[in-house]
Amino acid sequence: MTLSPSRYLVPLIAATVLIWGFVSLNSAGVESRPLALSLVLGTAFGIVLQRSRFCFLCNFRDLIEKRQAGGIIAILVALAVGAIGYTTIFGAWLPTPALERLPPTAHIGPVSITLAIASTVFGIGMAISGSCLSAHFYRLSEGSVISPFAIIGAFFGFGIGFLTWNSLFLAVTTNAFIGWIPHHLGYAGGLTLTLVLLGALAIGALLWAKPQATEAEAALTLETGVRNLFFKRWPAIISGTLVGIISTLAYLRVAPLGVTAELGSLARTAGTAGGIVPSSLFGLDTLRGCATIIKETLLSNNGLFVLGIIGGSFFTSFIAGQFKPRRLKGSDVARGLVGGVLLGWGSMTALGCTVGVLLSGIQAGSLSGWVFLVFMCLGILLTWRLARVFRISL
Amino acid sequence: MTKFSRLLTTAAVSVALVATPALADDASPLVTAEWVQENISNPNVRIFEVSVDTGVYERGHIPGALNLSWHTDLVDTVRRDIVSSEGLEAILQQAGVTEDTTVVLYGDNNNWFAAWGAWVFDIHGIHDVKLLDGGRKYWEAQGLPLDTATPEYAASTIDLPEEAAPIRARLVDVLEVVEGGADVSLVDIRGPKEFSGEIFAPEGVQELSVRAGHIPGAVNFPWSGAVQEDGRFKSTEDLKAAFAAIGIDGSKPIITYCRIGERSSHTWFVLSRILGYEVKNYDGSWTEYGNSVGVPIDNPSGTVWGRI
Numbered sequence: 001m002t003l004s005p006s007r008y009l010v011p012l013i014a015a016t017v018l019i020w021g022f023v024s025l026n027s028a029g030v031e032s033r034p035l036a037l038s039l040v041l042g043t044a045f046g047i048v049l050q051r052s053r054f055c056f057l058c059n060f061r062d063l064i065e066k067r068q069a070g071g072i073i074a075i076l077v078a079l080a081v082g083a084i085g086y087t088t089i090f091g092a093w094l095p096t097p098a099l100e101r102l103p104p105t106a107h108i109g110p111v112s113i114t115l116a117i118a119s120t121v122f123g124i125g126m127a128i129s130g131s132c133l134s135a136h137f138y139r140l141s142e143g144s145v146i147s148p149f150a151i152i153g154a155f156f157g158f159g160i161g162f163l164t165w166n167s168l169f170l171a172v173t174t175n176a177f178i179g180w181i182p183h184h185l186g187y188a189g190g191l192t193l194t195l196v197l198l199g200a201l202a203i204g205a206l207l208w209a210k211p212q213a214t215e216a217e218a219a220l221t222l223e224t225g226v227r228n229l230f231f232k233r234w235p236a237i238i239s240g241t242l243v244g245i246i247s248t249l250a251y252l253r254v255a256p257l258g259v260t261a262e263l264g265s266l267a268r269t270a271g272t273a274g275g276i277v278p279s280s281l282f283g284l285d286t287l288r289g290c291a292t293i294i295k296e297t298l299l300s301n302n303g304l305f306v307l308g309i310i311g312g313s314f315f316t317s318f319i320a321g322q323f324k325p326r327r328l329k330g331s332d333v334a335r336g337l338v339g340g341v342l343l344g345w346g347s348m349t350a351l352g353c354t355v356g357v358l359l360s361g362i363q364a365g366s367l368s369g370w371v372f373l374v375f376m377c378l379g380i381l382l383t384w385r386l387a388r389v390f391r392i393s394l
Numbered sequence: 395m396t397k398f399s400r401l402l403t404t405a406a407v408s409v410a411l412v413a414t415p416a417l418a419d420d421a422s423p424l425v426t427a428e429w430v431q432e433n434i435s436n437p438n439v440r441i442f443e444v445s446v447d448t449g450v451y452e453r454g455h456i457p458g459a460l461n462l463s464w465h466t467d468l469v470d471t472v473r474r475d476i477v478s479s480e481g482l483e484a485i486l487q488q489a490g491v492t493e494d495t496t497v498v499l500y501g502d503n504n505n506w507f508a509a510w511g512a513w514v515f516d517i518h519g520i521h522d523v524k525l526l527d528g529g530r531k532y533w534e535a536q537g538l539p540l541d542t543a544t545p546e547y548a549a550s551t552i553d554l555p556e557e558a559a560p561i562r563a564r565l566v567d568v569l570e571v572v573e574g575g576a577d578v579s580l581v582d583i584r585g586p587k588e589f590s591g592e593i594f595a596p597e598g599v600q601e602l603s604v605r606a607g608h609i610p611g612a613v614n615f616p617w618s619g620a621v622q623e624d625g626r627f628k629s630t631e632d633l634k635a636a637f638a639a640i641g642i643d644g645s646k647p648i649i650t651y652c653r654i655g656e657r658s659s660h661t662w663f664v665l666s667r668i669l670g671y672e673v674k675n676y677d678g679s680w681t682e683y684g685n686s687v688g689v690p691i692d693n694p695s696g697t698v699w700g701r702i
Contacts, residue, residue, distance in 0.1 A: 030534040092542060093452040101466065104449035252542075253453060285598070 010318040018043055018311045021304075034254050038301040041250050042308020043315075045257070046138050048246065050313035051229075051320075052239030054078075055135035056354045057126045060380060069209035074236035074243075076202045080195055081244025082363035087191045089252055090182065090364075097182035097190070102288065107256045107360040109289045109351050109368040112176030114168050119372040122346025122353065123379020127387075127394055129153070129339025132354040133347060134259045136340075137306060138313035143325030146336040151263070153340020158260075158267035160341065161348025162277040168349060169282045178288075179367025190365045197370075230319050247363055254301050256364065258290030258356030259309065260347045261302035267344070289351025290360070335394075423512075423667035424527040424627065425498055427536055433496075434458050440491050440547070444468070444511040445501040445530065454540030456500065456526075456533060460489050461544075464507045464656075468514050476677070482518045483554045490547030491520075500526035500533070504621045506660050512667070513659040513675055517562055519555040525663065531625030561666070563649045563676035568683060571649065572610050572690060579641065579648045580612035583661045584680070588653070589614040591693040601654055603684025607693030609651070613640045617657045620664045633664055644671035651676040651683070 018039065025036035048054060052074060059071025090103050102108050109115070126132050129150040131139055136147040136154075182190035218224045228234075247257050271277030290302075317323050347353040350372060352360070358376065361369025387394045425433075433439045434457050441459040443451045451461040462468060467485060468477050477485075491497060497520055501508035505525050512523040526533065534540070570576040587593045591607035608614070619636065622628055628636070634643075642648060648671055652658040655677025666673040676683075683689060691698075 030531065092544065095544070104452050255449075280600075285600075
């Protein structure tokens with residue numbers, strides 16, 4: 001373990017900025033309180049992502065290549081806990097799950113060929129750039145040399161997504177349908193089906209995985225407790241449960257989790273101002289999703305949520321000594337930009353990403369979340385396969 | 395007095411206060427946050443939230459309040475029309491509203507849609523709807539409690555009159571003013587740039603008209619000019635003076651309009667319910683008038699359709 005000043009100075013700066021942000025937003029009046037809450041939730045989310053390495057691609061790769069199931073189990077637990085949480089809230093807000101009236105602001109998006117294509121492209125972008133967007137945000141704190149370029153690429157990918165939106169919408173999305181599982185099976189039936197599917201995936205993952213020898217757990221003392229909290233990777237069940245809880249609380253108090261809205265609205269604002277993006281995007285503002293929000297103010301709930309992710313992960317990453325940038329290579333820039341463009345285009349066209357569509361969607365009982373999951377995995381596997389054929393290391 | 399008996403006395407006084415809710419000032423169209431707080435459990439008061447943003451009610455509303463979704467409950471989703479008398483009747487029956495119930499509406503964005511709700515209710519015969527002065531903004535700023543439970547009330551058998559109240563202006567009424575010489579004031583409550591025709595509509599708005607500008611003879615009074623910083627309406631004197639300054643003093647009938655007729659119902663509420671003037675709201679508004687064939691417009695900024 002190296003003991004450099006930055007190891008404690010950076011977390012101190014991150015914590016100070018986050019606390020200052022929270023206090024100033026929280027005391028700025030009623031309208032700013034959700035912003036303060038978004039910052040806190042984002043910070044919590046960033047800490048959990050960083051401490052548990054909750055990265056969709058890394059976890060999928062661990063399962064496929066190393067046959068380790070822990071990370072995937074964490075994702076499945078997050079989906080299950082969030083699905084229980086969402087269903088509890090839905091039952092209170094909307095006692096009858098009718099399709100005419102969907103639960104307010106939940107990411108129950110349209111299912112169409114467009115979604116399948118966009119999810120596949122998003123998966124390809126993940127495989128090329130090494131992460132999904134939420135992981136790129138937290139991996140900034142680990143000194144990833146690809147992530148900054150991936151985020152820049154995603155910004156442009158969003159712009160391209162806005163350019164292609166109208167023609168895709170007219171070709172396909174107008175014929176899309178909303179698949180909200182509770183509408184067909186009721187809340188109890190919908191939740192049961194979701195949990196059964198997640199359970200089946202967990203069993204499949206565990207059957208495929210090779211048993212990992214775990215080290216004997218040290219007796220809990222203050223010292224081992226601190227080590228578990230700040231230096232060791234958090235266990236899958238705990239991190240999954242925490243993500244599920246954060247998802248539920250975010251939906252209850254502010255909005256469903258998502259990390260693309262701010263980036264998308266920045267791209268849309270810039271593109272519209274530059275006269276590149278069409279001023280009218282058909283149907284976009286009436287569809288449910290993360291990437292459909294129009295930017296109106298400098299500070300937004302989603303923007304603060306993302307800043308929280310970055311700040312929170314910087315806090316824990318430096319303490320754990322996980323800020324390890326390597327020398328930047330040309331291929332990193334290319335992978336980041338190309339992968340990022342695909343991530344941006346995919347998440348704009350799918351109306352969200354692994355968090356906004358997959359996580360928030362499946363938790364809300366939306367078919368769109370499952371479609372995203374399936375085609376994203378296909379996109380990743382396809383890319384890995386091609387990379388092997390062409391002997392490109394990803 | 396022992397501590398225990400003091401506690402009992404306090405409890406008894408509190409119960410007495412709760413048991414005798416203050417009556418709303420029947421003459422006033424507004425109720426205060428304090429009054430609403432005292433009347434939360436009053437069976438003769440029914441509170442509805444009508445907010446612009448979805449999900450606001452669900453994430454915390456005034457305890458006991460019911461939700462009215464403006465884009466499904468209060469409009470006819472197929473015709474361009476407000477909810478029918480039967481539709482509103484069904485909503486009110488389900489909410490347990492009777493002829494003796496005091497209906498209070500409130501919402502976000504300075505009661506914008508709550509005022510529109512009051513206009514819709516008024517058309518269908520609930521003439522004394524009250525607005526919570528300051529709406530959500532003021533309620534939250536005061537740190538008053540919010541609840542997430544969705545209440546249910548025993549259904550009532552309220553029967554609304556078939557006859558609609560004469561507070562809705564149609565295109566023919568407006569043309570009667572513009573071309574027929576009817577002595578009526580027109581109040582355009584959109585922003586000054588929309589009024590002058592510099593822009594068609596605010597950014598991001600889908601419903602547009604072929605031409606920009608305003609109805610000839612209309613005066614401009616942006617709707618938010620009627621509220622204070624804390625969300626409550628300005629005082630009656632201030633409102634009266636502000637409107638008198640642009641020639642609106644109640645000496646003749648008034649028609650309010652905006653782009654699609656919702657914001658202007660806020661001004662309708664101010665002029666009609668607070669100041670007591672004779673007012674109709676033109677809900678066809680600029681999207682109907684500016685798209686109509688063969689009607690004159692006023693376009694001071696020179697952006698008339700067809701001119702390059």
